[in-house]
Amino acid sequence: MALTLDDVRRVAHLARIAVDDAEAGAALGQLTRVFGLIEQMQAVDVSGIEPMAHAQDLVLRLRPDVVTEGDQRERFQAIAPEVDAGLYLVPKVIE
C-alpha cells in the first residue's frame, strides 16, 4: 500500500519528532523507497511459521529478590538537563 503524508505525520507524532512540511515530504519519498524494499517480504508464504523474537531459543533467567542498588541520585542528576530538590523538571504536565 502507498504511504501518505498523513502517515508520516501520524508516525512522527507518535515518535515525538517534530517534522515540518518539507521534512515530511522528503521523509515520504525516502520511506516509500524503503517500504518498496520491505514489501518484498510479502512474496513469501509464511503460514505455519512460528515468529522468531530472539536470536536464542532459551528461557528467561531470573534474579533473586535482593536490593543491590543504593542512592545514586547525585551522580545521575549531575548530567540531567534540569533538576530541583532532587526532582527532574519538565514543562508542566496537564492531566
Added chain:
Amino acid sequence: MSNATLKELSLKLATGACSSVELTHEYLNKINRLNNDLGCFITVDGERSLAQAQAADAQRSAGRAGPLTGIPLAHKDIFCTQGWLTTCGSRMLANFVAPYDAHVVERCSAAGMVTLGKTNMDEFAMGSSNETSYFGPVRNPWHRETVPGGSSGGSAAAVAARLAPAATGTDTGGSIRQPAALTGICGLKPTYGVVSRYGMIAFASSLDQAGPMARTAEDLGLLLNVMAGFDARDSTSLDRPTEDYLRDLPRSVAGLRIGLPQEFLAAGLAPDVQRAVDAAVAEYRKLGATVVDISLPNMGLSVPVYYVLAPAEASSNLSRFDGVRYGHRAAEYTDLLDMYKRTRAEGFGAEVKRRILIGTYVLSHGYYDAYYIRAQKLRRLIAQDFAAAFQKCDVIMGPTSPTTAFRLGEKSADPVQMYLSDIYTIAVNLAGLPGMSIPCGFDGGGLPVGLQIIGNYFDEARMLNVAHQYQLATDWHLKMPPGIE
C-alpha cells in the same frame, strides 16, 4: 612499534622491552597527528589514558599482569565508559558523560587494558559508511575520499591506520564485519549472547552484539577472551563455561568443509571482490579444505526483514532519549509535547529519524501483523536455512561486502542503496550466528576486500582457527595503508 600486533605488544611488555606508558604515549602521539584527517576518534583523553597506563605498569611490577595488561585499546563510542563522554555518534548524547562502565569496558579494564579513546561511529550505529555521525565522517586510511564502512567505522579506521592495536565494535547487521572488510582489518561478531550488552547503547536489542576488531585472527581471539563472558545484568547473556578462543589456532584446516552459498553471487557483487574471495577459497583448498555448494534460499529477504525488525526495536529503544534525565534538551519549547518533539528533532540525525519512523510505522495499529510478525516469521526461515546448511559444512564463506569502500557521499542520498551494502552480513545477525571478516586481497584501485567466515553457534574458536591458518599462508593482513608509517 605501533605496527605491532596485540600478540607482539604483549611480548614486548612482558619482556620489559617497553612500558605501557611508553606505548600509550606513542599511540596518543599518532592519534594526535592523524585524527584530524581521519576522524577516527570522537574523544581522546591523554591524561586519563596515561593514568591507566601507569596503573597497568604498576600492576606488572607487582607481578599481577595478564596477557593484555598495559595494552592500549579504543572503544567504540557506543560503550558507556564511566567519566568519559559517550556520544553514540549523536548530538542527542553530545554532552553525555556516562555514569557507569559497560560490561565490555569493565572486562577490558580488569584485564589491565588502557582506554585510548572513544571511536567515531554512525549515529546510534545506524549506518554502513560512518557518514551519519554527528561528529563528521571517518575517512578510510586506504583512500581518504572513501568511507571506512560502518557503523564501527572509527574503530576500523583506527586499527587500519595503526592508531590503536585493536578496538571494540558492535554489529547489528554487519557493523563490525563490513568496516573491517572496507579497511583491511579483522573483525568478529560472536554468537548472540556471548558478549554482554550491558552498557552498550541499544540499537536493535535482539541483533546487537559486541566483538573485537584487530589486525590478525589471533589478536581477535586474545581480545575476545577478555570481552566474552557471562553477565547477570543482561538477560540475554549466556551462562556458559569460559572458553579459550585461541585453543584451536594451530589446528590444520585439512578436511574442513567450506560451504559456498549460491546466493552470495547476487547481482551487485563487484567482480574484483568476487575474484579475491574465489582466490581465498582456492587458498583454502590448497590447505586441504573441501568446498560444498549450499543454499540459503531466504537470504535475499534478510535486508527487508532486517529493515522491519531493527527499526522496530530501535524506535522503542530510542524513546528514552526525551530530554528529561540526560542528553540533549531543546533550548526553546512551548510545552511538554513541544519539548519532546523539538528535543528529538534536534538531537537525532536524518538516518536515525528515518529508522524511528519506519519502526514506529511497522509497529503501529493495523500494520503489526503484516510487517513485524511477518518479518519475525521470515527471520525463523532464514535461521532454518543456516541450520540446514551447517548439516553439510563446517563454515560458510563468501564476501563480507558486495563492494570495496565506496566514495564519501556516494550512497548517502539513497537509503536503499546504503542498506544493500549489508546484504551479506545481515542474515548472520538475524540467525544470531557468529561471523567474521578477514582481509583477502585488494580491488583494482588498491582498496581492501574482506572474506566473510560464518560459523555455527559457538564456533568462534573454530572460525579463528580457520582464519589464522589462512593468515599463516597469506600476508593480506600485513598490508598497511599508504602513508601511515
Added chain:
Amino acid sequence: MKWEVVIGLETHAQLSTVSKIFSGAPTAFGAAPNTQACGVDIALPGVLPVLNTGAVERAIRFGLAVGAKINSPSIFARKNYFYPDLPKGYQISQYELPIVEGGTLTVQVGDAERTVRLTRAHLEEDAGKSLHEDFHGQTGIDLNRAGTPLLEIVSEPDMRSAEEAVAYAKALHTLVRWIDVCDGNMQEGSFRCDANVSVRPQGSATLGTRREIKNLNSFRFLQQAIEYEVQWQIGEIEDGRAIQQATVLFDPDSGETRMMRTKEDAHDYRYFPDPDLLPLEVTAERLAAVRAAMPVLPQARREKFAAQYGLTVYDAGLLTASRELADYFDAAAVGADARTGKLCANWISGALSARLNEEGIDIAQSRVGASQLRGMVDRIADGTISGKMAKDVFDAMWAGGGDADQIIAAKGLKQISDSGELEKIVDQVLAENAQQMADFRAGKEKAFNSLVGQVMKVTRGKANPQQVNDILRRKLAG
C-alpha cells in the same frame, strides 16, 4: 426503562518484593525523591532489565489462589508511549501471553456468595510520579516508584452493582494480603482499581458502551464513582445521547467523574515482545514449590468455620477478613464445641473488633490474646459469668488485668448458679413483692421483668439470669 449495570475491574496490586521488578533498587515507600531509582529505573542508555524471582513467585501464588492457569511460557512486551514519569518511553508489561489466565474469585455480597470470573493477571512495572506542585511552572518527576512490580488483575464484566464491585475489590484485597503478595496499603497506592462501567436495558444481551474510571484508591471512592457514573450514563441515554467510549477520572471533592480522553485520542501503544527479555518459563518444580507454601485460602477457611461451628456466611466472612484474624479465631476456638465456637466468633467480631477499630490497631497487636479470650468464653459457656459480666472481664483483660479467671476472682464477679441459694432469694423477693406477683398472675408480663430485676438487685447482678428466669416461672406457675 429498567437498566442493568455491568462492571468489570482492573486492579493494580503492588507486589511486596523488597527490590524492583527489573532492577536491584529498593521498593520502600516514602524515600527522598529519586534516591531509590537506579540506572535501570531512570533508563540510562545501555542498561537492561533482569526479572525479579520474587515478583514471579507472587504472580504464581495469586494464580494458584484463584484457580487460574499459569502460562508457561509467558511473554513480556513493551507498551510504548511518551510520558515524563515513564523513563524508557515504554512500560514493560505482558500483553498477548500473561502469566496468569482465567480463575475465579468468590465474593460475599451481604449474606450471599457470588463468583466473579477473572480474565487474566499479568506482571508489569509501575511508572514514577509527577509532582504538580509548582516548580516555577514546571512539573517535578520522582522515579522512586518507577519499576515497582505490579500485578494487574483483570476481571470479567461480572459485577452488576457498585455494591458488588466493592465486594469484589474487598475480596481481592483480602486475598492478596492473605497470600502475602501485596501489603494492600491503599493510601500508599499499593492497591488501586480502574472500573469499566456500562449500562444496558434489563434483559439485553449486548453490552453497552463502557467508560473506564481510572485510579480509584479507596473502596468508598470506588462505590461513589460507580454510583455517580451509572446515574450519569443512564441520564445521558434517557436524554437521547449515546455514550462515547472514554477514560474518566473521579473527583472525590465533587463526587463526580470527568473526561480524561476519548477513544479517538486513545494511544497507539505499539506493543511488541521485549527483545531484552526471553520467554518466562514456569517449571513444574517452581509451581510445586509455590503450591506447597500456599496457606489455606479464605474460602476454605470460611467453609470450615461454617461447618464446624455453624457460623453464617456473614459471620465466617467477618472472621476471614484477614489471615491473622482467621488464625486468631482458630486459636481461640481450638477444640471448642459449636456453642463455644460461635461465642468466640461473636466476641471476636463484636467487642474485640470494636476495640481494635477504636485504637486503630490490627489483630496482631490485640491486647487480649486468643487463649485469654477463650478462657473468658469458657466461663460464659459454663455459666460462671453472664454475658454482661463478660464485658467487664473483657475490658479488664484489655487493660492488662490478667486472665478471665483471675479477674473473675479478683472482682468477685462469679455468678450465683447454686439453685438452692437462688431459690431462697427468689422466695424472699416474692414474699416482699406480693403486688407484682398478683399483677403477673393477672397477665401483666411486665411484672415478671420487674421481679427478675429485684432478684438481680439483691444479688448485685451475680445471679445467673437464665436460672432466675426458670425458678421464677416455676414458682409463679405453682
